Each structure stands twice: as C-alpha cells, then as structure tokens.
Amino acid sequence: MADKKYDVIIIGAGVVGSMVARFLSRYKLDILLIEKDSDIGMGASSANTAIIHAGYDPKPGTLKAEMNVVGNQMFDQLAGELNFTFERRGDYVVAIGQEEFGKLESLRQQGLENGVPGMVILNGADVRRREPNINPEVSGALWATTGGICDPFGVVIAAAENAVVNGVTLMTDTAFQDFIMDGKRIVGIKTNRGDFMSRWVVNSAGMYSDMVMHKAGLRPEFKITPRKGEYYVFDKAEITINNVLFPVPSATSKGILVTTTVHGNTIIGPNALEIDDKEDRSITREGLDEIWQGAVNLVPSLSLRYSIAEFAGLRPGGNAPCANPDVKYNKDFIIEIPKEVEGLVNLGGIESPGLSSSPAIAVRVVELLKGAGENLEEKPDWNPIRKARPRFRDMLPIEQKLLIENDLSYGRVICRCENVTEGEIVAEIHAPIPARTYDAIKRRTWLGTGRCQGGFDTPRVVEILARELGVSPLEITKKGKGSEFLVRPTKDKEVE
C-alpha cells in the first residue's frame, strides 16, 4: 500500500473535509479522504442548528467573519450544483423588551462591518405579523435576509459524493494515528488501516484537529474544547414556526433559538456547555430545562407535549488567537499552511459558523495550495453537478405515481411518519457513498426521525440492509461496530 503516493490526504470527512475534497476534486490530483467513523459527517456536521448564518455575529476582522460572509454567498450556487436542500428565508434576531431593542442596531453595524448585505430592523408589530406565535412583548427584530436553513448532513453527503464521483477515494473506519515525516516534510500518515503516503495532508479533523496538529509538533497551546448543545425537535403536525428566530446574543453565545428546519420540524436549542469528553453527546435534564426556558421566552405557545426527539451535538471550540494582531479575539478559525513543517494545510477550531463557512474554507485551501507553488491543473471532465435521488415525501401525488410506475419499490413505505420508501433506502445502500448502517440511512433519508422515532421501521430497515448487503441481520448496526441491534436468533429460529 505504501507504494501508492497520493497528492493530497484529507483527514476527516465532516462538512469541512468533504467540502475541501469536493473543491480539490476539480484538479488533477490523487486525493484520499479518510474518516475515523463508520460514515461521513458523524461529528459536529451531524448535529447542529442547520443554519447558514448571514454573518453579523462574528467579530469583525476575524477569519470567522470573513469565511462566514463569503461562504454564505456561495450557498445558492452550491445548492444548485450539489442538490442539497437549502432555503434562503432570512433570519430574525428577536428583541424582547425595550432594552434588547437597543442592541439590534449595534448588531446591524457589526454586520455592515463584516460585509453582510440586506439587513433591516423591524418594529414589534412587523415581527408579530410575520411570526404570529412570537412572544407578544417583542419590541423588534434585526431581519437578515441572507440567512438560510439547510439539511446539514445533506450538505456533507452531497459534497463528499460529488468528490467521490470526481475521483476522490473515500475510506471510512480509518483513523489517523501519526504523521510520517522526512525531516521537516510530511510524506504520509499512519492509520489503523496502514500507512498512506502523500505530498500534502489537510487537517480537517474537527474535534480532533488539535491532536492532529500536535502530532506534527504544531501549536502545542492549541486545544479543542467540546461545547455541547442540546436540542428538542417538535412534531411538525402540531407546531409550526415559519422562521429562524434568534434571541439577542450574549457575549459568549448566539443563544437559544427557535427555528424551523427544511424538514418542517421546529427545533429549539442549543445551550452551550463546555465538557471534557469529545464523544459525550448525552442529553441531560438540566440542559433540556435550560433550552426550554430560553425557547419559551421567544415563543410562549410551545408545548413539550409535542416534542418528538431530543439530541445533543458537540461544537469543536478552539482557542486560536485571530491572525490579525489588531483584533482581540482568541477563538478564531485556523486556516493556514504552517511554516514549521512542509506539506500540511492546517484547519482547526472550525466551530459555528463552520457549516456556513465550509465552502469558503475549501476555496481558501485551494488558494493556499496555489500559493505554495502547486500547479493545480483543472480536469477537463470535472463534473460539478451531483444529482439528487428521489425523495418520495417531497413529491406531488402525480410525481409519486410516476416514480412508482418506474420502480415499484418506491411504492412500499417503510417509514410511516416521514413516508420513506424501500426504493429510497435501497438507492442509498448502493449509492456512490454507500449507507451501511441504520443511522447512515436515517441521516440520508430522514427515516425514523418522526413521531414514532423508528419504532415501526427499525425491524424493516434491518431486514433490508441485511438483504442488500448480503449479511445476517445480526451484523447490522445502528452506527458502526459495537452497535449491533440484535444479539442472537431466538430458540425457534435456531431450530429452523
């Protein structure tokens, strides 16, 4: 294996790594994208608020501000090319009471400084008219017309799939262990699945980006601190919020918001709790209580009776000072080719607004490589388009009818709440990036996310996965090895 030499190895297939892979796939490069988990996008990319931020929040002069605003502007074209769900419906920072109203103007000024277009301050009556469920004590809102919502995992899978179709090699269950150095120059990496040689390595390891750069002897003081955010998801049949509603932000956080999603569910959250364990996505009573208090302040009519899911995500918060010494900020993104070693593109601390920034970061990586003397030559046959697969639920009856006439497996509904069909599941199992676990299918199709939370579909999906992968149902997992659903056949089955 060590004979093969890649041009670029990308560590980590979250939204940043996948986006970098997609933008680099345009050039004549031999690229390997590795992911330690059983599927792409299982870290910060899989559990977040799903918002493409306008860019008025980050401190002016930081990389966060620059990447956010540039990234936001790229989303229309990107959604068109990669066919993920993205709706630029604007977002609101909602002021409750007169004191908060005063803060909206300074937020707008910060947005202007960052280059955010299309911001308007609305009065309370305007906001109540646009969002009738809002707290009647609303005094006004900053309306940012460029804010948007997306399917965050959809962005990851679309980018990674487009990269793979354009020649990038993806290896899941492959964990970075160390660099292979030749003096100051990085020439490859060691993983649990062997050594891989490469001229360049991109560190997009997200939560573990600190560990990766420390292995290269870089930035010993840099530390990723997981910041947990918990969420409630509501039944879309019961609660409808039309918009993205932020509270007026505090010094440390954008606060607990109430927002709609592209799937139609209202979600509330997140809180922000710094923790030690980089895998601790547990939900807590205290955390849920905290987000509930925050959310009912914006929308008092919410009812926990209609909560259908709770989840927690981790933001990989860094402690890097802003590259511009005039800007006092120490939680900025790292996007650099460090001088201490050769052959590394170092990305770190890409927390919120990381999803919004991801395409801009990918473009910056391309520029950095060019700047380092790489003669990036475009492939003549690069295809920027990634076609979407049919989503039965989103179709008109006539479209559903035609889809089923063409392939009867789309007529068999497996997930009753979200109306996901067998045809969709089978298509994902055999897609360019195959879904091999229950959660992988869930993230791609939104199956099992409704009010019965997989109670109905789980046995059926296990059966379909086993059939399509040609393995025993005993081998089917929720999210990779160690998370098998079943332990042994029953006594009757053993006799059979």
Next chain:
Amino acid sequence: MLKKKYDVIVIGAGPAGLAAAIEAKKTGAQDVLVIERAQELGGILQQCIHNGFGLQTFKKDLTGPTYAQRFIDELAGLHVDTLLDAMALNVTSERHVYVTSQSSGFVELDTRALVLAMGCRERTRAQIALPGTRPAGVYTAGTAQRFVNIEGFMPGKCFVILGSGDIGMIMARRLTFEGAKVERVLEIMPFLTGLTRNYVQCLLDYDIPLQLHHTVKRIIGNDRVEAIESVQIDEHRQPMPGTEETIPCDTLLLSVGLIPENELSRKAGVALDPVTGGPFVDEEMQTSVPGIFAAGNVVHVYDLVDWVTQAGLLCGRNAAQYAITARKHDGRRVRMKAGENVRYVIPHILDKESLAESAQLLQMRVTLPIEAPVWVEVMNGEERVTRKAELYVRPGEMVNIDLPQSAYDAVQRASELSVRVVRR
C-alpha cells in the same frame, strides 16, 4: 382488482378494522376494501403470540394470531377486497383516499363511508425526554416484540424494562422464556399501569421485580447500552437524590404508553380529543367529519382486544348504514363529560334517540386507582341517571357502564351528562 369507488373503505386490518369490514359487509355494504400496511391481515395481533385473547368474545383463551385468524377466515368468505403491504398516504374530508403499495402502485380511491382503524403507536424515549446517550439497545416493547416473535432475533441479553404497561410485562416473560435476563421493571407511577393479570402471570410467576415510584435517570453507553441509572421518585414526581442505582444491562425496553395514531385523521380534518389523542366520536363511532368513522385504539387505547372487536363491529355496522342511506343526525345530542376521577368517556357525544333503540355502552379510564368498592355514576347535574358498583378501579383497566334504555327520559332533559367514580 381494485374498484374506483367503494361503499366502505377500512384503513387498518387489526382487530378493529377486521371487525368493521366484516360487519359492514354483513350489514349490506356491497363494495368493502381493507387497506393494511403489513404484508398480512391481523395487525399487531400477529406478533402477540401469548394467550389471553378472546375470553369475552369466544369464551376461549386464544393467542393473538389465532384470535385474528377467526376474523381473517370470516372476512375471506365475504368477498371483501384487501390491499396489503400498502400505505394510505392521505385522506380528504370528502373521503378521497391516496394509497401506495408495491403491488398496486399509487392509487386514488373514493368511498361513501370511511373507517379509520389505524390503531396506536408506542410512546418513545424522546416523548418522555429520557436523558443520557443514544446507543443501540433502546427499544419500545412492541418493536422488541416484533424482533423476537416475527423476525426471530433477540435484541439483547440483559434487560431493564421501563414502564409497567402490558406489552412490557408480556415481553418480560417472553424474553425470560428465551433465556434472557430481565433485571427489573421500573414504574414511575405509584401503581401498575397495565393489567393486574399480566403482573401476576408475567412478573410474579417469574420472579421479575417491579419497582414502583422508580424511573430511569439516564442511559449509559455510547455504541450499545451498557447500563442504566435508576432513581426513586417522590410523591411530587421529583427524583430523590441519593437513591440512584446503576443497573448493568445491554437493553432498555420502554413500555410507557400508547398514543392513538391519527395523522390521517388530522389530514381528513377530523377533530381530535387532546385527552385521548383520538377523534371525538358519537355513539355510532362517527367522527366530526360526516361519513368518517373510527374504531379501536385509534379512538382510545383499550386494555382488551374483545372491546376493540366490539367497537369495530359497531363502527362497521354504522359505516355501512351511512354508505347505504347517507343518514344524518337531527342534532338532538347530549355531550358526555368526564367527572370526578374519570379521564375521559367514550363516546364523547350521544344521540338522544339512540336509547330508543338500545342501551348505550360508555367506556372510560379512571385517573387514580381506588382499591375499595366504588360507584360508577352517570349524572345530569345533581340528578343521578344510572350507576354501577365496582369492587375497585385501576387506571390500567377500562371501566364500562351501560346507559340503560330506562334512562331515555332523563337523557332527554339533559344537555350534558357527566360520569364520576366515587367510593361507596
């Protein structure tokens, strides 16, 4: 071959749907169709391989599949159309039904009368906001039951069951038969929520401990459940610090309640009762939308299948009569109200003339158990219309009372009747 228009379409082929279809046909409806999402008729009964079914209807102790088969056989002789492995996607208030299936593709059907018999679904971990990690090994009791009894696989080796609902207790015994260890059953309430007979036959007989006033504080384990932490609850339903206990296990089963499945009803514009989660129904099992009827667990969650069958028969008969005559109510109706220690009463509304034809069955659940002799009383204000003695009442066991024909005059005077359960 499906027809374009039916007299009666029944959605769901569990005990309620089967009974409704059979009775609709027998009452004189020509074209009857049953739509079922599973690959065979019978609904959830097919995975209930334990006994205890049919004691009232057949005076016999049958298993779920055997009980279902009696109705499936009867249906087969009646020339009722069936559409299996099919999902009703949408229903309009004009009874236009959109259905998809692998066998017949996407079809649109019309019906003179529609019977909603979709049953119920299980409350999930999310609906009780259970804290902790999200590993494999957390299942609702019914999902585990399907894995074991239909698919033939064990979902774990060592179980804790949260909730003393009937499916949970029945699974405790079933899993024990299969050689698994059931550590204990935890119940947050101070009383059993399922049937006493299941407690005796499934837990006591197998030495499976039941801890009342206990719940799961958090789930532990990243990939697969490794343990759960239990905690005792005080009388205000607050966790008592210091009572936490870590119970190693690889699976947590949830038997924490059932919710009538009414997404289609909602699409059809049927008004739903926030207490039951099911449609408001009259004594004919007709919903707020004329021509749309509902029966079984879709209306409210029953304890015994025999009652579900009976509701299905009633509903099927009235749906057929509606299809044939399109008769309408004259509007002289009395509202049924839940009084002291009663959560709800079915039907919600009663035609005053219905008593001229026959006595009317009222069914209800109590809020709190009373382990002493009680009266179940139907009141018109301070006037007692009828009453019935019971030796005890428990939330897990439905309470029935007949409103006799002799109450006809009293009912004519009333605009609202309330039912209460009080100590004798």
